[in-house]
Amino acid sequence: MIHLLRRFAFYLLAAWVSLSLNFLIPRLAPGDPASALQLRFQGRLEPEALQAMKRAFGYVDAPLPEQYLSYLGGLCRGDLGISVSYFPARVTEVIADGLFWTLFLSGVSVLISFTLGSLLGAVLAFRRGSVADALLPPLLTFLGAFPYFWLAMLLLYVFGFSLDWLPVRHAYSDELEPGVSAAFVASALSHAFLPSLSIVLTSVGAWVLSMRNNLMATLSEDYVLLAVAKGLSPAKVLFRYAARSAILPSVTGFGMALGFVLSGSLLTEIVFSYPGQGFLLYQAVKNQDYALMQGLFLFITLAVLLANWLVDVAHVLLDPRLRR
Amino acid sequence: MSDLESRLSGGDEESPLLSIRNLSVDYVGRSAVRAVDDLSLDIRRGEIFGLLGESGSGKSTAILAALRLLPPPAVIVSGQVMFEGVDLLTLDEGALRRLRFRRIAVVLQSAMNALSPVLSIGEQITDVILAHEAASRGDAWARAGELLELVGIEAVRLRSYPHELSGGMRQRVGLAVALALRPALVVLDEPTTALDVVVERQILQRLAELSHARGFSILLVSHDVSSMLEFCDRLGVLYAGRVCEVAPRADLESGARHPYTRGLLDSLLSRHQAGTRLVGIPGAPPDIARPPSGCRFHPRCAFRVDLCEHTIPPLFAPAAGRALACHRPLQLVPPDVDASVPPRRTP
Amino acid sequence: MMLLRGIWDSRQARLGLALLALFAAVAALGPFLTRDPAAFLADPLLPPSAEFWLGTTRQGQDAFAQLIVGTRSSLGIGLLVGVLVMSIGSLVGLTAAYFGGLVDDVLSLIVGVFLILPGLPLAVLLAAFLEAGPLTIAAVLVLTGWAWNARVVRAQALALRRRDYVLAAIALGEHPLRIMLLEMLPNMTSIVFSSFIAATMHAIGAQVGLEFLGLGDVSQVTWGTNLFWAVTNQDILTESWWTILPTGLAIALFGFALAQVNYGVDEVTSPRLKVDRAYTALVGQRTGLRRLLTPVVLARSDADRERTSA
Numbered sequence: 001m002i003h004l005l006r007r008f009a010f011y012l013l014a015a016w017v018s019l020s021l022n023f024l025i026p027r028l029a030p031g032d033p034a035s036a037l038q039l040r041f042q043g044r045l046e047p048e049a050l051q052a053m054k055r056a057f058g059y060v061d062a063p064l065p066e067q068y069l070s071y072l073g074g075l076c077r078g079d080l081g082i083s084v085s086y087f088p089a090r091v092t093e094v095i096a097d098g099l100f101w102t103l104f105l106s107g108v109s110v111l112i113s114f115t116l117g118s119l120l121g122a123v124l125a126f127r128r129g130s131v132a133d134a135l136l137p138p139l140l141t142f143l144g145a146f147p148y149f150w151l152a153m154l155l156l157y158v159f160g161f162s163l164d165w166l167p168v169r170h171a172y173s174d175e176l177e178p179g180v181s182a183a184f185v186a187s188a189l190s191h192a193f194l195p196s197l198s199i200v201l202t203s204v205g206a207w208v209l210s211m212r213n214n215l216m217a218t219l220s221e222d223y224v225l226l227a228v229a230k231g232l233s234p235a236k237v238l239f240r241y242a243a244r245s246a247i248l249p250s251v252t253g254f255g256m257a258l259g260f261v262l263s264g265s266l267l268t269e270i271v272f273s274y275p276g277q278g279f280l281l282y283q284a285v286k287n288q289d290y291a292l293m294q295g296l297f298l299f300i301t302l303a304v305l306l307a308n309w310l311v312d313v314a315h316v317l318l319d320p321r322l323r324r
Numbered sequence: 325m326s327d328l329e330s331r332l333s334g335g336d337e338e339s340p341l342l343s344i345r346n347l348s349v350d351y352v353g354r355s356a357v358r359a360v361d362d363l364s365l366d367i368r369r370g371e372i373f374g375l376l377g378e379s380g381s382g383k384s385t386a387i388l389a390a391l392r393l394l395p396p397p398a399v400i401v402s403g404q405v406m407f408e409g410v411d412l413l414t415l416d417e418g419a420l421r422r423l424r425f426r427r428i429a430v431v432l433q434s435a436m437n438a439l440s441p442v443l444s445i446g447e448q449i450t451d452v453i454l455a456h457e458a459a460s461r462g463d464a465w466a467r468a469g470e471l472l473e474l475v476g477i478e479a480v481r482l483r484s485y486p487h488e489l490s491g492g493m494r495q496r497v498g499l500a501v502a503l504a505l506r507p508a509l510v511v512l513d514e515p516t517t518a519l520d521v522v523v524e525r526q527i528l529q530r531l532a533e534l535s536h537a538r539g540f541s542i543l544l545v546s547h548d549v550s551s552m553l554e555f556c557d558r559l560g561v562l563y564a565g566r567v568c569e570v571a572p573r574a575d576l577e578s579g580a581r582h583p584y585t586r587g588l589l590d591s592l593l594s595r596h597q598a599g600t601r602l603v604g605i606p607g608a609p610p611d612i613a614r615p616p617s618g619c620r621f622h623p624r625c626a627f628r629v630d631l632c633e634h635t636i637p638p639l640f641a642p643a644a645g646r647a648l649a650c651h652r653p654l655q656l657v658p659p660d661v662d663a664s665v666p667p668r669r670t671p
Numbered sequence: 672m673m674l675l676r677g678i679w680d681s682r683q684a685r686l687g688l689a690l691l692a693l694f695a696a697v698a699a700l701g702p703f704l705t706r707d708p709a710a711f712l713a714d715p716l717l718p719p720s721a722e723f724w725l726g727t728t729r730q731g732q733d734a735f736a737q738l739i740v741g742t743r744s745s746l747g748i749g750l751l752v753g754v755l756v757m758s759i760g761s762l763v764g765l766t767a768a769y770f771g772g773l774v775d776d777v778l779s780l781i782v783g784v785f786l787i788l789p790g791l792p793l794a795v796l797l798a799a800f801l802e803a804g805p806l807t808i809a810a811v812l813v814l815t816g817w818a819w820n821a822r823v824v825r826a827q828a829l830a831l832r833r834r835d836y837v838l839a840a841i842a843l844g845e846h847p848l849r850i851m852l853l854e855m856l857p858n859m860t861s862i863v864f865s866s867f868i869a870a871t872m873h874a875i876g877a878q879v880g881l882e883f884l885g886l887g888d889v890s891q892v893t894w895g896t897n898l899f900w901a902v903t904n905q906d907i908l909t910e911s912w913w914t915i916l917p918t919g920l921a922i923a924l925f926g927f928a929l930a931q932v933n934y935g936v937d938e939v940t941s942p943r944l945k946v947d948r949a950y951t952a953l954v955g956q957r958t959g960l961r962r963l964l965t966p967v968v969l970a971r972s973d974a975d976r977e978r979t980s981a
Contacts, residue, residue, distance in 0.1 A: 029800035145926025147876040150919030222437040230452040231424030261789030320485045352950045392964040397950040
């Protein structure tokens with residue numbers, strides 16, 4: 001319990017840091033962010049609306065601490081400003097749209113990568129010294145060296161364009177309406193396949209190596225030897241004694257991996273024009289839509305923190321040593 | 325059985341429970357290192373046998389190898405391990421598994437690491453019961469509770485996790501697990517290394533009591549000479565992978581015949597009156613990768629002759645239940661202990 | 672010295688070093704040997720031919736020249752970031768492990784926060800607001816990347832902290848910095864090197880990613896900006912794989928080279944691998960739990976009774 005509370009406090013701290021970064025970074029840019037904002041929206045927004053937005057970002061005519069308070073106020077009200085790229089939509093609306101698809105894509109990809117990678121790593125540790133064990137790790141490392149988006153482009157080109165087996169853009173077919181129908185679900189899955197594949201291919205190597213090394217280390221622990229000495233069946237020894245301990249470090253790394261995948265999936269989404277946060281970020285950068293950029297950063301960060309927190313809870317459930 | 329054989333095992337009594345012959349174990353690497361060389365010894369039924377030796381003498385290696393529990397890069401290169409009529413070295417996995425813990429149980433060194441941190445104590449005791457016997461879960465848990473009480477832990481602790489227990493308690497749990505199926509032989513590898521003296525005595529005492537009550541044999545592997553002398557019926561002394569001497573406790577106390585054993589016993593504080601000089605064995609244990617020629621102890625032996633440097637002393641049996649590997653064994657009365665003061669005996 | 676010797680022994684390491692040398696040569700000399708990558712020389716999107724080894728880009732430039740010239744900047748910045756990340760991370764990690772207590776708590780907290788903030792979004796935000804250019808990108812990447820190295824180094828250093836020679840040095844009154852750099856660090860070469868390689872690879876990938884998004888100096892020729900220009904339209908794909916594929920291959924190849932060298936370092940610092948091989952050679956391959964069953968192999972002298980048991 002104490003452990004969980006400490007972690008929660010940590011996440012609160014990290015959240016505060018990211019809020020503050022969000023506040024500070026625009027002020028690092030050369031020039032005055034307030035007037036830049038003014039320039040962008042002048043003529044397109046009512047003066048009151050423009051003023052409100054400035055307050056939300058803290059661009060008020062006051063010393064820094066007051067600006068900060070103004071900014072926090074805006075956050076509490078849920079005011080992240082108005083998007084340039086999707087004018088006149090509010091940033092919060094724009095992000096909400098993309099959130100689902102990013103969660104879908106990244107979440108599913110991470111789960112597949114973790115499960116597949118851990119299983120494969122376990123097999124390799126088991127068949128230590130075999131041909132597979134000699135070839136797969138370097139191969140997977142090589143695969144992991146490719147930048148996410150490059151692999152995405154490759155897959156897109158080969159399977160999407162050349163072979164025309166799978167769709168090349170968007171999250172679902174343009175002709176369908178979103179809804180819980182078989183056709184829609186099927187379409188969503190087929191559209192998510194290639195992007196997910198590119199993420200899985202580049203990230204699975206890390207899981208394989210992690211599980212492999214952990215399991216090899218666990219197999220040489222005394223309690224595994226004792227389990228064998230007790231005459232337990234190989235299955236029992238492997239799953240009850242070896243695997244349960246070996247998976248723990250992977251669980252710890254899971255949270256971190258979520259952060260990485262979220263970063264990587266941004267670029268993948270861009271390649272596939274997949275309407276998630278990454279795609280939105282791309283648009284924001286292209287259009288110099290700073291409000292959207294900041295909003296996305298904040299949102300993604302908070303999502304990662306939340307996910308990490310959930311992983312911590314799971315970790316405590318799995319490892320009795322943490323329950324105190 | 326040859327003459328040596330019958331002598332080693334104590335003669336006309338029933339055949340020994342465990343009989344190791346000519347066991348050699350190598351560690352594979354750039355070049356193979358012989359950790360155990362041509363080891364032979366017997367464990368009789370109902371006895372408490374102590375295998376004594378310094379760190380690196382090969383005692384743990386020998387016993388774990390005999391039980392086929394030695395991890396890579398160890399390889400058994402020769403020998404025979406007869407247990408209840410079968411050679412353990414020729415058994416396949418399935419047969420070995422059926423034997424494990426039902427007939428031979430092991431308590432590993434440092435019980436801290438010998439218990440899985442993510443399973444409760446109860447689960448780790450009941451799973452060995454359930455693996456070998458057709459008992460119900462309820463029965464198994466009940467028995468587990470009894471076992472804990474037997475070794476001096478409250479049954480309520482079944483639900484605890486290893487990290488919630490002290491080192492001594494974990495060692496006792498290891499013992500409880502070992503006794504779960506009422507084996508004929510319990511092997512303990514350095515059972516007391518990480519424990520303090522008081523706890524150590526308690527555990528060994530309990531063990532001896534249980535052995536006498538239930539009739540199982542105990543094989544203790546340790547470097548703690550005084551504890552071994554206190555609790556064991558017979559002791560075997562190992563040096564650099566080879567057997568030096570095997571003898572009943574009484575014989576060793578009144579006079580060890582191998583210079584190394586003599587040196588070990590002499591260096592015990594308890595054997596000397598206040599004011600006498602402390603005696604040790606000069607030199608240091610050899611590097612087993614490059615052992616001395618001939619008798620491995622010869623560089624440190626005050627009684628060596630030329631023969632000792634060239635020829636490995638063969639193991640012979642001067643009497644029933646005894647063994648000795650020395651070209652010039654010592655006389656029976658140790659000269660530097662005051663014969664009028666009887667050696668310290670524990671009740 | 673023995674370390675270098677050992678690395679040379681490993682076949683993989685030799686391969687890796689050879690590849691790295693190739694990259695270095697290309698980076699150093701390449702720009703002098705190819706055409707001007709910025710010049711508009713021919714029709715756009717020509718496939719590879721004898722004249723243009725990698726064809727031409729969307730703007731009619733020599734794609735091969737772009738790849739070669741881009742090597743210098745991309746690898747240079749990548750290595751710079753790797754070195755900086757390794758240095759800063761190692762210093763922080765060592766300090767935290769050495770001093771322990773409050774220092775460790777504070778530093779670990781800082782490391783933790785930096786570690787958990789997602790790197791790319793933060794990098795994008797920073798790069799978008801600051802002036803475009805390779806040095807900006809380098810600074811941004813160092814800021815978002817140092818924490819991981821710090822954590823890894825700290826973990827390893829903690830283990831070393833209790834070793835005899837460290838305690839002895841402390842007892843002798845040696846200066847903490849001396850102890851950290853001269854006693855502890857040399858015993859961590861393997862892990863420091865591995866994390867340096869990881870940091871460099873990550874930096875190269877992230878750099879290319881940021882530039883691809885248009886956050887670098889698009890007037891310079893780098894791998895990332897090459898990709899940016901190849902893709903400026905909404906329509907990501909055309910038939911011109913030659914403008915995109917080679918870049919990824921180059922990155923992966925570089926990573927592969929580094930990984931091979933890393934493998935060589937591992938072999939030297941952990942002789943276990945050699946022992947493993949000797950063992951497998953003797954008893955054959957034993958999978959899974961069978962490894963825990965001590966094998967019985969009769970010595971060569973008993974050759975006529977060759978019998979390998981279970």
